[in-house]
Amino acid sequence: MKVHYLGTAYTSRPHEQCAAYVRQIRASHLANRxxxxxxxxxxFLVCEHRGVFEGRGVHKRTGANGTAALNTQDYAVCALLGSSGLTKPSDDMLHGIRDAIEELREHGGAGKWVGGHKDGHPTSCPGDALYDWVQRGAPRPAVTPPPPASGSGSGGKPVVDLSRLIAAAKADPPKRGTPVSYYGVKTVESALVAEGLLAREVADGHYGTATVLAYAAWQRRCGYKGGDADGKPGPASLEKLAKKRGFTVAP
Structure with a gap:
């Protein structure tokens, strides 16, 4: 399969705007007579937030690789990455490309080889930064825990400050697309992803609507009902999640 980039200017954007941009790309392609x-x-197309968007999908000939032979031979995965603006892939984007690659291998019959668009066709695609990653074997980035705001607990575990987490839960839902208010949210979201309660692509460090719903599901799993399962973190439910998923809680 071959990895591509947009080759035009592209600006980083909140995740909720990425699907519309993918639809915009599709519309422009269909208008290309x-x-x-x-x-x-x-x-497939992949955004900086690890969102993987289905384009033609599996078992479909691509239109992006430059020649009829290459389009028949290789799948095409495009990163939402530009020649200016956002030019370096985030770790989440690289994980997303790997997710797409593994989907194509498992369900699309793709082989082990991964190259860039420029392999076999004269082009600058997929850009220097992404092509360097491809040449290194397209590895998944090393997984490192986010730096906890309150330091580390025993054994180097991340620490989640309950008061700051509650403040984020109250402030983040109406502020989608704004900077993350408290990095400990990401630790909790990762735990909810591991519990199968939150989709990985919306675990973005904001305690938004999806996180509220996921945490409410965790509270119900802990035996809470009604107003006690409102998605806002409490000490008992958070301690249970921390114990199960390897972080500690500061009051």
């Missing part, structure tokens, strides 16, 4: 595309040119 010279190419005669039947769909967006890529099999």
């Amino acid at each position: 010279k190419e005669g595309y039947v769909d967006v040119a890529y099999n």
Whole structure:
């Protein structure tokens, strides 16, 4: 399979705007009469937040690799990465590309080889930073825990400050797209992802609507009902989650 980038200016944006941008790419491809595309040119597209968007999907010939032979031979995965603006892939983006690669291997019959668009076709795609990663074997980034605001607990475990977490839960839902208010939210979201209660692509460090719903599901799992399962963290439910998922709680 081949890895691509947009090759035009691209600006970082909140995750909730990425799907609309993917639809915009598809519309522009379908409007390209010279190419005669039947769909967006890529099999999958990946944003900086680890969102993986289905384009043509599996078992479909791509339109992006440059020649009929290459389009028949290789799948195409496009990173929402530009030649200016956002030019360096985030770790989440690299994980997302790997997610797409593994999906194509498991369900699409793709082989082990991963290259860049420039492999076999004269182009600058997928850009220097992404192509360097491809040449190194397209590895998943090392997983490192986020730096806890209150230091580390015993054994180096992340520490989540309950009071700051509650403040984030109250402030974040109406502020989608704004900077993360408290990094400990990401630790809790990762735990909720591991519990199967939160989709990985919305675990973005904001205690937004999806996180409220996921935490409410965790509270119900702990035996709480009604107003006690409102998605706002409490000491008992958070301690249970911390004990199970390897972090500690500061009051």
